Amino acid sequence: METNRVLIVDDEEGVRKLLGRILEAAHMDVYAAPDGKTALALASSCKPALVILDMGLPDMDGGEVLRRIKSQETTRDVPVMILTGMLDVPAGACGLENGADAFMLKPFLSGEMMARVNALLYHGPGPHAPARQDAQVAGGAP
Numbered sequence: 001m002e003t004n005r006v007l008i009v010d011d012e013e014g015v016r017k018l019l020g021r022i023l024e025a026a027h028m029d030v031y032a033a034p035d036g037k038t039a040l041a042l043a044s045s046c047k048p049a050l051v052i053l054d055m056g057l058p059d060m061d062g063g064e065v066l067r068r069i070k071s072q073e074t075t076r077d078v079p080v081m082i083l084t085g086m087l088d089v090p091a092g093a094c095g096l097e098n099g100a101d102a103f104m105l106k107p108f109l110s111g112e113m114m115a116r117v118n119a120l121l122y123h124g125p126g127p128h129a130p131a132r133q134d135a136q137v138a139g140g141a142p
Contacts, residue, residue, distance in 0.1 A: 003121055004028045007048035009039040009065065010083065011058050015106070019052060019083075022110045023117070036060035040068055043075050050120050051080045055095060063098060070099040079120040083108075 006028050008019045016032040023030045031046045033039035036057045043051060051069060055062030062082070069075045081102040082095035096103050102116050 002029060002047070003049045005046060005048045005050075006030055006117070006121075007039065007042055007046065007051045008032045009036070009051060009057070009062070010054040011035060011056065012054070015054070015083075019113070022113060026114060026117075028117075034058075036062070036065040039065050043069055043078070044072070047074070048078060050117060051078055052083050052117075053080055053095070053100070055082060055084045063095060066095055066098055066100055081116060081120060 004027060006023050008016050008023075008030060009032075010016050010019070011034050013034070016034070020030045020032060031042050031048065033042050036059050039051070039053070039057075042048075053062050053065060057065065062084075066080055066082075069078060069080060079101040080095075080099065081104060082100045083104050083106060085106050101120055104113065104116060
């Protein structure tokens with residue numbers, strides 16, 4: 001597992017692209033999935049160091065994706081950050097109760113996103129270079 005490999009799971013293409021640009025600017029390898037089935041396949045094949053997961057997916061509930069990621073031996077230790085809209089606060093809180101490592105609401109500031117990503121990726125021992133942060137507002141509805 002590479003420490004800079006991030007899987008973005010969101011059914012909104014604009015959110016996937018925006019997060020991808022933010023993370024790629026911080027020299028991260030980004031994989032993206034528009035649905036739960038693709039997310040689970042990528043989580044197994046690309047071995048991400050972090051999953052950013054929207055709770056509202058078209059083919060399965062984000063909570064089910066979270067449960068499956070946390071139940072697989074190869075992905076159970078991968079941190080998962082729930083990213084969801086303001087109206088989905090109970091869904092995000094439910095994700096925390098079911099194994100998610102962080103929760104963030106849309107829209108978000110890219111600097112806050114990078115701070116949380118860095119905290120989840122680089123919380124272990126040893127020197128790690130944090131990714132660059134800026135104050136761009138990101139993630140609102142297109």
